[in-house]
Amino acid sequence: MRILKIKDCFFIGVFLFGIQQIGVAQTGKVNIQQDSNIPNLLEIKTAMTKDGKLGERYKIQLYYGDNNSASDVIKKFRSQYSEWPSQIIYETPNYKVWIGNFRNRLEADRALIKIKGDFPSAFIPKPQRG
Template sequence: MKKAIFDHKAIPAGIKYCFLLLLLSASVKSFGQTRGKVQVVAPPLFDTLLAKRAALNSGKAGGSPRYSSSYGYRVQIYSGTNRSAAFNAQAKCNKEFPELRTYIVYREPNFKIRAGDFRTRIEAERFKQQLSAYFTSLFIISEKINPPKITTSDD
């Protein structure tokens, strides 16, 4: 009969594994997340700005109607890569028609000068006829416009 061989290395290895498991469980418990509180610090005027924005969006600010943009037409009076020519065209349009809004649109590499905020294409066509004496290539562009304020009288 053979004698049982005692493995003297098995006990220290078992102790090492138990010690490793003990360290892992302690580290998981110590690094666990706990719920906290979030405190938001806002400037004192923040609430008043929010109230004003809500009033403007609802149309109750001073009894004036809500200002919004919609789709309409503009007349394009210049399109090209020359920046100074674009500003000259805009200045010429502003000089001849001071009541009209002009807009500069830059999409690389072109500058585009557009004039007017017309709700219908017929209005844009009429204005295009007036501009044809001052500018050579005119186009009517459909895009988002800033409609003029409508004044109503109680007559």
């Protein structure tokens, strides 16, 4: 019976030692060293994402053709709708009138439904990656 108690004490001692070692292992310190440019780069990325220069963005194309007609279409659009940005893009040899800067297809589809009555040829082209 005395041998059984010595074994029990041994196992209890090993168990307590293991728990103590786990506690010591979890109190270590982590030192992180990062380049000083990382916060600046994150700010630039955030600004570019907000401006729509980074990532996939959806636009609605209202017109594709000559410059004079493109100017007329964008004037008509700006007089009726002021909630979305509009721009004329030159792609040799024609001009495109694009509106909006939508984050997802759902937003672009909702806007397209609103303007489809005034601009029946409007559509959503496949987004280009920024």
